[in-house]
Amino acid sequence: MVGGFRWAAMFPDEVWEHVFSFLPADADRNAAALVCRAWYRIERRSRWRVFVGNCYAVEPAAAVRRFPEVRAAAIKGKPHFADFNLVPSDWGGGAEAWVEAMVEGWPHLEELRLKRMVVSDDCLELIARCFKNFKVLSLVSCEGFSTAGLAAIAANCRNLRELDLHENEVEDNCLHWMSHFPESFASLVTLNIACLEERLVGLLHRVPQLVDLGTGKFAAQHHPELFSKLESAIAGCKNLKSLSGFWEAGPTYLPAIYSVCEGLTSLNLSYATIQGPELIKLISWCKNLQRLWVMDLIEDDGLIAVAASCKLLQELRVFPSDPYGAAQPISLTEHGLVAISAGCPMLHSVLYFCRQMTNAALLTVAKNCPNFTCFRLCIMEPHTPDYITRQPLDAGFSAIVESCKHLRRLSLSGLLTDLVFKSIGASANCLEMLSVAFAGDGDAGLHYILSGCKNLRKLEIRDCPFGDKPLLDNAAKLETMRSLWMSSCSVTLGACRQLARKMPLLNVEVINERKRGLPLELQPDNCPVEKLYIYRTVAGPRSDTPSCVWILR
Amino acid sequence: MELELGLALPGSDRTPELGVHGEKRASLCRKRGVDEMLAKATLPLFIQKDNDEDGDDDSRQSKHLQDLNFGSRVLVGWPPVKMWRRKSNNCSRRRANCVKVNMEGVAIGRKVDLSLHDSYQAFFLTLGQMFPKKQHDGEESDAAYYKVTYEDEDGDWMLVGDVPWEAFIQSVRRLKILN
Numbered sequence: 001m002v003g004g005f006r007w008a009a010m011f012p013d014e015v016w017e018h019v020f021s022f023l024p025a026d027a028d029r030n031a032a033a034l035v036c037r038a039w040y041r042i043e044r045r046s047r048w049r050v051f052v053g054n055c056y057a058v059e060p061a062a063a064v065r066r067f068p069e070v071r072a073a074a075i076k077g078k079p080h081f082a083d084f085n086l087v088p089s090d091w092g093g094g095a096e097a098w099v100e101a102m103v104e105g106w107p108h109l110e111e112l113r114l115k116r117m118v119v120s121d122d123c124l125e126l127i128a129r130c131f132k133n134f135k136v137l138s139l140v141s142c143e144g145f146s147t148a149g150l151a152a153i154a155a156n157c158r159n160l161r162e163l164d165l166h167e168n169e170v171e172d173n174c175l176h177w178m179s180h181f182p183e184s185f186a187s188l189v190t191l192n193i194a195c196l197e198e199r200l201v202g203l204l205h206r207v208p209q210l211v212d213l214g215t216g217k218f219a220a221q222h223h224p225e226l227f228s229k230l231e232s233a234i235a236g237c238k239n240l241k242s243l244s245g246f247w248e249a250g251p252t253y254l255p256a257i258y259s260v261c262e263g264l265t266s267l268n269l270s271y272a273t274i275q276g277p278e279l280i281k282l283i284s285w286c287k288n289l290q291r292l293w294v295m296d297l298i299e300d301d302g303l304i305a306v307a308a309s310c311k312l313l314q315e316l317r318v319f320p321s322d323p324y325g326a327a328q329p330i331s332l333t334e335h336g337l338v339a340i341s342a343g344c345p346m347l348h349s350v351l352y353f354c355r356q357m358t359n360a361a362l363l364t365v366a367k368n369c370p371n372f373t374c375f376r377l378c379i380m381e382p383h384t385p386d387y388i389t390r391q392p393l394d395a396g397f398s399a400i401v402e403s404c405k406h407l408r409r410l411s412l413s414g415l416l417t418d419l420v421f422k423s424i425g426a427s428a429n430c431l432e433m434l435s436v437a438f439a440g441d442g443d444a445g446l447h448y449i450l451s452g453c454k455n456l457r458k459l460e461i462r463d464c465p466f467g468d469k470p471l472l473d474n475a476a477k478l479e480t481m482r483s484l485w486m487s488s489c490s491v492t493l494g495a496c497r498q499l500a501r502k503m504p505l506l507n508v509e510v511i512n513e514r515k516r517g518l519p520l521e522l523q524p525d526n527c528p529v530e531k532l533y534i535y536r537t538v539a540g541p542r543s544d545t546p547s548c549v550w551i552l553r
Numbered sequence: 554m555e556l557e558l559g560l561a562l563p564g565s566d567r568t569p570e571l572g573v574h575g576e577k578r579a580s581l582c583r584k585r586g587v588d589e590m591l592a593k594a595t596l597p598l599f600i601q602k603d604n605d606e607d608g609d610d611d612s613r614q615s616k617h618l619q620d621l622n623f624g625s626r627v628l629v630g631w632p633p634v635k636m637w638r639r640k641s642n643n644c645s646r647r648r649a650n651c652v653k654v655n656m657e658g659v660a661i662g663r664k665v666d667l668s669l670h671d672s673y674q675a676f677f678l679t680l681g682q683m684f685p686k687k688q689h690d691g692e693e694s695d696a697a698y699y700k701v702t703y704e705d706e707d708g709d710w711m712l713v714g715d716v717p718w719e720a721f722i723q724s725v726r727r728l729k730i731l732n
Contacts, residue, residue, distance in 0.1 A: 084630030141635070167635060273669050277682065297669070323632045353632065380632045437631070462630075 064105030124149030244268030307343025362396025425452025468495030494525025
């Protein structure tokens with residue numbers, strides 16, 4: 001390295017910008033920005049896509065100031081466990097601060113993706129009015145808005161290419177919001193909405209170029225003539241690659257999509273209460289599927305059929321049709337998972353809800369699929385052992401992490417001791433997100449994870465006997481991660497206070513929803529902490545905490 | 554669903570004692586200080602929002618009813634199925650409702666899970682697939698041509714289709730298809 005020589009000035013800025021445009025990942029751009037002041041300056045002016053994994057990690061104004069040319073932004077709010085009702089509804093994650101800063105500093109914004117945030121109709125109206133070239137709106141698992149806000153988007157965003165609104169809590173107060181879409185809507189390529197109404201069918205005729213279509217419930221029994229209109233509308237969408245929703249009505253409506261099955265690469269039937277034989281028939285048409293989401297009604301037989309016909313399958317998710325029933329009318333077991341792992345050579349991502357598992361099955365899956373990037377297994381009854389040997393499932397999950405060297409995401413379940421954490425800590429070098437529930441014997445389990453897993457970004461734990469010691473011993477690790485969630489564990493307030501004092505770049509949020517007794521400031525150190533959310537931030541403590549959340553300093 | 558009153562899992566050799574947070578004590582776990590145990594003992598066993606200041610009592614109640622019963626307490630948010638998915642599926646309200654179906658003259662009967670059907674139309678479709686029937690001219694017949702009877706809760710045999718679907722699925726005990 002030649003000291004003092006301004007080697008960055010060898011080329012004009014535009015050349016470096018062009019070079020940086022080849023850097024695929026934000027991490028690479030971040031690294032480039034650290035090389036020298038000139039590269040920092042050039043990189044920040046040329047970055048047009050930002051991802052903010054935690055909306056509270058940075059002040060919106062600061063992000064907008066640093067990267068003035070952003071065209072596409074993605075922001076995430078609430079912790080993942082908010083999906084399962086573990087985070088108080090008023091916890092935070094409001095989008096206004098971000099939308100206001102973006103409207104101010106990124107007037108050319110084209111693309112906005114928000115996940116698990118509270119988005120008001122005012123936000124939607126701002127977006128619709130202020131971003132003249134807006135092309136992509138994706139709101140996933142969000143809440144706080146109504147179809148009136150969507151009407152503003154439909155009416156004003158004339159160049160909309162993608163509207164993805166899946167799994168949101170939307171208040172339906174504007175019945176015909178879709179009528180605000182332009183008559184000639186040649187730009188729309190992705191439409192994924194939570195409600196299906198008759199006008200959707202009309203809209204479909206106007207968007208034959210649609211590639212991605214998703215709807216929610218389809219109460220088709222009330223609209224029998226809608227079926228044939230739907231069938232012809234879908235058949236007209238010759239570019240359709242991705243389909244989801246619609247199927248609550250049952251098997252009678254499946255024929256509506258037969259015409260497009262062969263072209264489908266993604267099919268989401270996870271709302272479909274359709275039994276195995278019908279599912280098998282449908283899926284046998286879909287030879288090019290890369291992604292399949294289904295209910296466990298598909299059963300082992302159905303998965304064996306999928307393994308035989310969908311050789312391009314990369315991602316499989318199997319959801320429980322009856323998560324709370326103890327009765328087991330569904331024959332979905334470890335055999336289905338093993339069949340898929342054996343039959344689909346390109347499989348790399350699995351989410352699987354079931355009621356029984358064996359170490360042997362997991363070992364087989366690990367051997368068949370060393371390329372897994374995401375493995376999430378949920379055995380629905382906590383502490384379920386290997387049902388044949390009655391042993392913990394440590395060996396099975398250990399095999400997964402040892403075999404799958406590129407594993408980035410892992411969810412554990414079943415009966416597990418500290419041994420599994422030892423394996424994960426030692427072997428899971430690419431692991432970025434780990435979800436743990438009802439597992440482990442004690443502090444050692446958490447210590448193995450925090451002292452290993454060098455790429456860990458998100459750790460979420462519930463109902464495990466992990467206490468103060470591993471947290472305090474690995475405090476520095478927490479600053480290398482995006483966030484840590486722990487609920488119903490054995491952490492005390494004293495440890496949280498120590499952690500907060502020791503690590504100024506962490507927000508240590510203690511969530512205590514039972515409003516009785518002394519306020520948290522006056523509680524003793526040995527007071528148990530119900531829920532703990534720790535995240536790194538350069539923005540300091542946030543100012544929008546509700547009464548049940550304390551940020552310790 | 555059988556209510557599991559014991560703290561052990563069915564068929565398991567261990568009888569783990571579950572602490573307030575569900576953590577296993579003694580044989581499986583680390584040592585807990587006595588103070589910690591006592592401190593925990595002051596927390597209630599159920600995770601409930603009993604001081605509901607925001608109103609919306611009903612929706613919170615129903616959310617709790619949807620959660621899994623585990624040992625002595627209600628588990629919030631387990632299994633980890635998204636709230637939105639639960640609502641849209643109405644999974645928690647669905648209980649398997651299997652009834653036997655026999656066709657006259659056919660030795661082997663079948664079983665139909667009525668909870669997976671929401672209308673007579675869907676139900677007949679399934680029946681038609683279970684018992685495919687060929688007309689004299691070789692065409693496969695519509696299941697609607699079947700005469701399907703059912704035994705109701707009073708033991709009487711009735712013709713399927715006369716009462717609204719919801720009433721039918723409550724009272725049906727078994728089915729017979731007449732040839």
